Amino acid sequence: CKKYLDVNPQDRILTSNYYKTQTEVFSGLVSIYDSFGYQYSGLYDKVAIMDVASDDHWAGGGGPGDINDLQVMETYKLNSQSGPSTYLWSKGYQGIFRANFFLSKVTDAPIDAGLKSRFAAEAKTLRAIFYFDLVRFFKNIPLLLQEVDPAKVNDVVQALPAEVYAQMEKDLSEAIPALPATVPAATEGGRITKGAAQALLGKVYLWQKKFDKAAEQFALVNGPTPGQVNPANGYKLLNNYADLWNVNNKFNSESILEIVKTTSSNGGWSNAGASDGNLLNIITGPRGYQPIKPDAPDYYPGYGFLSFTKEFFAVIHYDPRNAPTVANLDSLRKNGIANYSDSYNNTGYMLEKFIGRQKNKPATGQTELNFGQDIYEIRLADTYLLEVDALLNGGAAVGAGSRAYQLLNAVRARVGLNPVAVTMDNLVLERRLELAGEGHRWLDLVRWGRTSVLAYKGFDATKNTVFPIPQKELNNTKIEQNKEWGGTK
Amino acid sequence: QDITVKGTVTDQKNGIPIPGVTVKALGSSKGTLTDVSGNFVIAVPQGTKLTFSQLGMVSQTVTVSSSAAIRIALSEDSKALGEVVVVGYGTQKKSVVTGAISGVKAADLENQPVNRIEQALQGRTSGLTIAATSGQPGSASTVRLRGVTSFGENSNNKNNPLWVVDGVVIDNGGIGYLNQSDIESIEVLKDAAAAAIYGARSASGVILVTTKKGKEGTLTINYSGYYGTQAPAKKLDLLNASQYADVINRAFAAGLKNGGQPLPFPNPSALGQGTDWQSVIFNNDARKQNHEVSISGGNEKSTFYTSAGYNLMDGIVATPISKWNRANVRLNSTHKIRKWWTIGENLGYSHTVNSGIGAVNREFGGPLSSAINLSPTMPIVETNPALLGQLPYTNANVVRDANGNPYGIPASGFQEMTNPLAYIQTRLGNYNWDHNIVGNAFVELEPLKGLRIRSTIGTKLAFYGNDAFSPLAYFSTTASTPRSTFRRELNYSIAYNLENTISYTRDFNKHNVTLLLGQGNYKDGYSRQLVTTYFDIPATDFNSANMRFKPIEANKTTSGDEGTEHKVNSFFSRVQYNYDEKYLLTALIRRDGSSRFGPNHKFGYFPSVSAGWVPTREDFFPKNNIVNTLKIRGSYGVTGNDVIGDFAYVATVGSGRNYPFGTAGNVIIGYSPEASPNPNLKWEETKQTDIGIDATLFNDFTLTADWYKKKTTGILQTPPTPDYVGSGSPARNLGDMQNTGFELELGYRKQIGQIRFGISGNASWLKNEVTKLAPDVNFIETDGASFQNMGTITRTQPGHSFNEFYGYQNLGLFQSQAEIDNYKGPKGTVLQPNAKPGDIKFANLNGDETIDVNDRTFLGSPIPKFTYGFTINLGYKNFDLVAFGSGVAGNKIFQGLRRLDIANANYQTKILNSWTPSNTNTNIPRLAVDDPNENYKKFSSLYLENGDFFRLRTLQIGYTLPKATVEKLKLQKLRIYVLTENLFTITKYSGYDPELGVGPDAGSGGAFSIDRGAYPQARTFLIGINVGF
Structure with a gap:
């Protein structure tokens, strides 16, 4: 009668029977990328958090409680129980678990050796991406390189940040040789390339203030002649800045690593975070947007989040990047071209780069959750400016004609601006304008120690340079809260 | 002559x-x-x-x-049902029963207008806590027997008792097919002695339902029916438009960011009453009716009972989309083929069609929540021509009434909330349906007197699904249906059980012995689902939508699903012995194997033993008029719970971890491991001791009292895995919980002249305590209830009951800045620097320098400690009156009717008493739009209310026509009655209804008493008739 009790788990796949074919192994790799692209069901992602935390954006939305995690981020009223910490933490460790598990399986998988090493290199790079975010956001984090023993789940302790950085350097250094310089965009666009891993390694060095090593990596990514095609990987700044935000321009020559989004994942409200559509596209849309005149932009009405502050608008207003960056709803309404409803703390300046368009509406599925614009994790203008940063702070020559000068001004020349000298203030301003709304500014400000500009939002330099570790991680475990948040680490 | x-x-x-x-x-x-x-x-x-x-x-x-x-x-027939108790795989004379069993008979249920059978038990037997989850017609109630037996994931299913209808095992959701007029009796097996015969599925108690059978020699035809009207028993006192504008202005003016800006409502008094959204969706005349015809009879060879019923009920909220009706047919019969050979069947069929308002007891999206929270300044229908020419009313998809006028559109900031009338209009016609066939067929042989060999095959076959059309609609800036969809869902499921038993009964002098041996195979969980959705078909409403439209492939989606089979394989045996009905003993054991158990624990043994003594049958017991009969009984036994998830003992990979590569954006399916496996996984085990007495006193009183202690060990716990693990950890048998309780059932019957009087009552006291969690785990909140942005509001911790409310302690309101400045931590830090006078002073319970999550504490239990019910029967000549009431005490209710994430959501009128510098004698904190002290955002005792209530459930007055009149009409019997349900409820609770079962949504964590806008119970007036032909 024991046999009677054997129920065929037809709806389950046993781990022991899996990872036997190339398709199965690849599906394991895909699951790590899934964590890389994972957005929160409460309709936000890392970019949204970083934007709202910065001095460039208001949370906006429908009111002071709408997407509460973003609202408390904006006002720095977050704590270990509310705010975006849980999303950032669990996203990272979910990806690390999948990468660790994958790496433990891929070694013995009966598939082609070359594929195996490429797959492993991708997994290691992704693991480094997860750790890089975690260590920057939470500083004191557990460093896990294999599955946690189920019996010792509560015994995990935090590593020193330096140990985490060392592991990232190791993972990336091991991965770089096994990664392809380019991938066919049509079929493999979005996969990790050599350039992506090098750029990431450069950032890992830069955040540790290892300026020379950082500059060395960025130089490999950026190429010998700033502004010209890098023959090693084909990277080149796009001629037209606005083309970066054309949704059909995926995997362009400026793109180093992007989070791939699609209109066809059929995401639904029951688990919005699992959609592979771009949630920024809907949350940044102006509330109740209605075109009046035919020349009105074809914005898809959304939830009115991530509006720019008036102060930021004043800074970018006369920059050539203004139009591709800021959707000036204030002007559209005043001129009777289009109408919309105010967001909370409305300014009338919305995030043009990400607003969903009628013409890009998904053909199937829940419209709001299935816009298909990719999000740049790393792009060439970013690594140009980071190399400038490394050179400048590393004490390299930065005068006219220097490499740093050429890099900085290649970014400016692309949008038709005259050269400027390489100074910290010029670099800070250039990054702010070039990368506006893309989630870089807060991390830059914290790295530079220039957080005083955030004070008006409630930023407290004695605690807000790191995020509070979520309360759930502390309950019954050996994890200690960061001292900035009243803990001991 | x-x-x-x-x-x-x-x-x-x-x-x-x-x-x-x-x-x-x-x-x-x-x-x-x-x-x-x-x-x-x-x-x-x-x-x-x-x-x-x-x-x-x-x-x-x-x-x-x-x-x-x-x-x-x-004289009473000791073999008849009246004195016999169904005990599972047989019956037993009530006088010799040693288990704790409470029962309800057909007579008690007659003319109670319930449409689900569990409601018929509410308040009628001790040991049961039953609470409606919703007033939505046809909604299941939450049933808990002797408290909450288990906790953790899936706690709602785990705690549902096992229902066995004529021997067929039915899950809690599945008993909706039963028509209460067909019920002969319901037995509640409360202690382990009674329940252990159902082994690994009996820990949360067993409820046996027996349907009516035909009787030899008489042919009876009965009709019974009622018809009536229902109305909401209570409306909330919400702010009218001018009060609302005042309050919003007050909150706005107190906001930090808004200093100097103009008030949102410059002239509140000009707004008048505004819209009363409750009146818009409530129906004060919702219909309810029931008709039932039964025919039964038989001869010495064959007996039969057959019935047909039709039950219809309209909801009191948003009636056009809140309806329920059910048709039933039943055929029970037995045939004696030879003197020693009997066959028969019990078959029930039901067909239900219903529609629901969608979000039930959920704060998001439903019309009830909208009615509570929408601004009273918003019009039902917008007719102002100036506004009609502008956005948003110029949107092509605005929803319009029959006159072509657009329904009022909520202002920006009301999130996904919709005008309830627009919401109703876009759901018109959508419905759910089901067909259920539940029944069994049996063969019984009696080759020797007292020896019975019986084989039964039972099945439950269900077909169910729904059709829904969503037209293009524009509800507000944040809620719209940009594409029309027509969705059809079809499901079927099959469960069966096969049981073979042999029993032998023999008397030797005064020794009476019954032996039972049995074997059973059970299978359920087999189900298949298909869902198809068509987009953009050329239909404008439900009636014009159909699947004959063939959209292009891109406008079609299909998905499917299937359940996991669950199999149980069992052997059981029982011996029942009594000596002269004086010394009583029952012992039994069941062995269950379940497909859910891990390979290291494939079979579980569930024994129980119970004994009784009837001193009043002893010769030495003095004959007296005080104690007429007395039985003392005690039992101990072990039961199990196999609701522990399927395949939790093997390592599996899960799908849905997808990612798109390449320019075409094709999604590639990703797989990664689920939680690691636990081969030691086994059932949860409940050990129960019960001591009770049954007595007849002073000739007219009956009394049953029971004390019990029930301890569940090995409760499945997924130790709350920190997220750094990256995946779930496996569930393990780690937790313990204990219930102790005392139950009393009392009855009294007397006739004085023409007056007949009877009263029966029951009361149950219950103490629930979690005694152990996983090692190193001090408490769990992961399975708790959560509310909006507050996060978890309950905690399960040893020493406390399951899912107690857990939040900040409210020390009252600050009355001055000096009080705020003086409220300091031990090192002198001002604890609430953002506070202003009128804000809540939160207790600094951990004595540090801040008020934070570590200052939360237990604020009360959602589980009632005391439940009671009573029925009074009065008769005078041809008149009869039945009053039936029940109540609970000792629990708290979380009143979460207002949406916290909508700054401009409406309030109940008690907010008018909120703190202002001129109104300081209040406990309602001041209003400020950004609420910097988080008076309303933090979960404190501010949100908890006393859950005690008493409800007069039914009051019925009947008149039986005199014999002479009835005979003239050529009838056997004719009784007419009027009946009211929920005539009154005594409670201090400020929401609609204090009766709140476990909410159907995932955020309830299995906790009772959380009100997110639960569909209230109706007050009903009915007239009814019973006719015997």
């Missing part, structure tokens, strides 16, 4: 006249019934034999010799 014979039939035991006794002349068609006073008159020839028969009584036959009055005293 006929002579007229008069007479009276009484109960031999107490001399009370018995109405409704069948008096039949043998050899002729003549017959009559006794009236309410037990009297009869019949004209028959001299020498005729008259038989007197009544269910539960031993029939008597007398020969008419003269016209002298005949006095008949019928």
Whole structure:
């Protein structure tokens, strides 16, 4: 009668029977990328958090409680129980678990050796991406390189940040040789390339203030002649800045690593975070947007989040990047071209780069959750400016004609601006304008120690340079809260 | 030559006249019934034999010799159902039962207008906590037997008792097919001694339902029906438009960011009453009706009971989309093929069609929540031409009323909230349906007297699904349906059980022994689902939508699903012994294997033993009029719970971890491991001790009292895995929980002259305590209830009951800045620097320098500690009155009716008493739009209210027509009655209804008493009729 009790788990796949074919192994790799692209069901992602935390954006939305995690981020009223910490933490460790598990399986998988090493290199790079975010956001984090023993789940302790950085350097250094310089965009666009891993390694060095090593990596990514095609990987700044935000321009020559989004994942409200559509596209849309005149932009009405502050608008207003960056709803309404409803703390300046368009509406599925614009994790203008940063702070020559000068001004020349000298203030301003709304500014400000500009939002330099570790991680475990948040680490 | 014979039939035991006794002349068609006073008159020839028969009584036959009055005293038939208790795989004389079993009989259920069978038990037996989850017609109630038996993931399913209908195992959701008029009796097996015969599925208790059977010798045709109207029992006092504008202005002015800006409502008093959204969606005349015809009868070879019923109920909220109706057919019959060979079947079929308002007891999206939270300044229908020419009213998809006027559109900031009338209009016609066939067929052989061999095959076959059309709609800036969809869902599921038993009963002198051996195979969980959605078909409403439109492939989606089979394989045996009905003993053991158990624990053994002593049958017991009968009984046993998830003991990979590569954006399916496996996974085990007495006192009182202690060990716990693990950890048998309780059932019956009086009541005290969690785990909140942005509001921790409310302690309001400045931590830090006078002072319970999550504490339990119910029966001549009420005490309710994430959501009028510098004598904190002190955003005792209530559930007055009139109408019986449900509820609770079962949404964590805008119970007035032909 024991046999009677054997129920065929037809709806389950046993781990022991899996990872036997190339398709199965690849599906394991895909699951790590899934964590890389994972957005929160409460309709936000890392970019949204970083934007709202910065001095460039208001949370906006429908009111002071709408997407509460973003609202408390904006006002720095977050704590270990509310705010975006849980999303950032669990996203990272979910990806690390999948990468660790994958790496433990891929070694013995009966598939082609070359594929195996490429797959492993991708997994290691992704693991480094997860750790890089975690260590920057939470500083004191557990460093896990294999599955946690189920019996010792509560015994995990935090590593020193330096140990985490060392592991990232190791993972990336091991991965770089096994990664392809380019991938066919049509079929493999979005996969990790050599350039992506090098750029990431450069950032890992830069955040540790290892300026020379950082500059060395960025130089490999950026190429010998700033502004010209890098023959090693084909990277080149796009001629037209606005083309970066054309949704059909995926995997362009400026793109180093992007989070791939699609209109066809059929995401639904029951688990919005699992959609592979771009949630920024809907949350940044102006509330109740209605075109009046035919020349009105074809914005898809959304939830009115991530509006720019008036102060930021004043800074970018006369920059050539203004139009591709800021959707000036204030002007559209005043001129009777289009109408919309105010967001909370409305300014009338919305995030043009990400607003969903009628013409890009998904053909199937829940419209709001299935816009298909990719999000740049790393792009060439970013690594140009980071190399400038490394050179400048590393004490390299930065005068006219220097490499740093050429890099900085290649970014400016692309949008038709005259050269400027390489100074910290010029670099800070250039990054702010070039990368506006893309989630870089807060991390830059914290790295530079220039957080005083955030004070008006409630930023407290004695605690807000790191995020509070979520309360759930502390309950019954050996994890200690960061001292900035009243803990001991 | 006929002579007229008069007479009276009484109960031999107490001399009370018995109405409704069948008096039949043998050899002729003549017959009559006794009236309410037990009297009869019949004209028959001299020498005729008259038989007197009544269910539960031993029939008597007398020969008419003269016209002298005949006095008949019928004695109780100990073999009849009235004195026999169904105990699982058999019946037992009530006088020798040693388990704790409470029962409800058909007579108690008659004319109670419930449409789900569990509601018929509410308040009627001790040990059961039953609470409606929703007033939505046809909604299941939450049923807990002797407290919460288990906790953790899936706790709602785990704690549902096992329902067994005529021997067929049915899950809690599945018993909705039963028609209460078909119920003969319901037995609640409360202690382990009674329940352990159902082994690994009995830990949360077992409820046995027996349907009516035909009876030899009589052909009975009955019709019963009622018709009536329902209305909401209560409306909330919400702010009207001008009050609302005042309050919003007040909150706005107190906001930090908004200093100097103009108020949102410059002239509140000009707004007047505004819209009363509750009146818009409430229906004060929702219909309810029921009709049922049954025919039963039989001869010495065959008996049958067959019935057909139709039940219809409209909801009191948003009636056009809140309806329920059910049709039932039943056929039960038995056939004696040979003297030793019987076959038969019990078959029920039901078909239900219903529609629901969608979000039930959920704060998001439903029309009830909208009615509570929408601004009263918003019009039902917008008619102002100036506004109609502008956005948003110029949107092509605005929803319009029958006159073509657009329904009012909520202002920006009301999130996904919709005008409830627009919402109703876009859901018109959508419905759910099901067909259920539940039944069994059996063969029983009796080769020797007392030896019965029985085989039963039972099945539950269900087909269910729904059709829904969503037209293009624009509700607000944040809620719209940009593409129309037509969605059809089809499901079917099959469960079966096969059972074979042998029983042998024998008396040796005064020794009575019954032995039972049995074997069973069970399978359920097999289900198949298909869902198809068509987009953009050329239909404008539900009636014009159909699947004959063939959209292009891109406008079609299909998905499917299937359940995991669950199999159980069992052996069981039981011995029941008594000596002269004086010394009683029952012992049993069941062995269950379940497909859910890990390979290291494939089979579980569930034994129980119970014993009783009846001192009143001892010779030495003095004959007296105080204690007429007394039985003392005790039991101990082990039961199990196998609701522990499927395949939790093997390592599996899960899908849905997808990612798109390449320019085409094709999604590639990703797989990664689920939680790691636990091969040691086994059932949860519940050990229960019960000590009880059954007594008859002073001739008229009956009393049953039970004390029990029930301890569940090995409760499945997924130790709350920190997220750094990256995946779930496996569930393990780690937790313990204990319930102790005391139960009392009392009855009293008396007739004084023409007045008949009876009262029966029950009361249950319960203490629930979690005693152990996983090692190193001090508490769990992961399975708790959560509310909006507050996060988890309950905590399960040893020493406390399951999912107690857990939040900040509210020390009252700050009255001055000085109080705020002086409220310091031990090192002198001001604890609430953002506070202003009128804000809540939160207790600094951990004594540090900040008020934070570590200052939260237990604020009360959602589980009632005391539940009670009583029924009063009064009769006078042909009139009868039944009053039935029940209540609970000792729990708290979380009142979460207002949306916290909508700054401009409406309030109940008690907010008018919020703190202002001129109104300081209040406990309602000041209003400020950004709420910097988080008075309203933090979960504190501010949100908890006392959950005590008493409800008069039904009050019924009936009139039975006098015999002479009935005979003229050529009928056997005719009774008419009027009935009211929920006539009143005594409670201090400020929401609609204090009766709140476990919410159907995922955020309830299995906790009772959380009100997110639960659909309230209706107050009903009905008239009904019972006719016997």
